[in-house]
């Protein structure tokens with residue numbers, strides 16, 4: 001199979017359940033949005049509004065500017081997506097910022113993969129090295145710094161390649177998703193064994 005560009009959001013969803021990218025890419029199923037997804041869009045817009053008024057010193061970067069909803073893609077990595085925000089120093093990006101609605105530090109594997117994948121795309125586009133990224137959490141925008149490590153970068157490529165493998169096999173992937181996960185999943189009606 002020829003490699004194709006994978007949306008970064010599908011890397012995150014693969015970590016939640018490997019069947020989700022399969023449903024999107026192989027079965028071409030577009031599920032109906034759950035109510036909390038609309039709440040997420042409202043939260044995201046509000047954070048963009050608030051960030052225009054916030055000082056960037058909260059990231060330890062006094063001279064940085066923030067650009068939100070940035071479409072980024074890498075032909076080298078076969079990855080693309082719209083990241084929540086990029087911090088720039090002048091014209092050079094210094095970190096990815098992803099918004100999270102919960103106050104607590106969000107270190108689920110999917111969130112870490114997503115932050116790392118966007119950082120890798122910027123590294124490729126600007127020929128730079130990014131050693132950190134941030135989660136901006138909750139209504140008050142609490143900052144959590146995340147290291148962009150080589151291990152996490154390797155994980156990004158492993159997940160991307162697992163998605164290729166599942167697409168090539170065209171067989172419903174095995175899933176270890178829990179009852180709780182399936183209960184909040186928009187694909188529950190398409191998984192006959194759940």
Ligand code: SF4
Pocket residue numbers: 016017018019020175177181182183185186187188189190191194
């Ligand atoms: S219903 Fe469960 S097994 Fe099926 S895609 Fe969703 S999380 Fe995965």
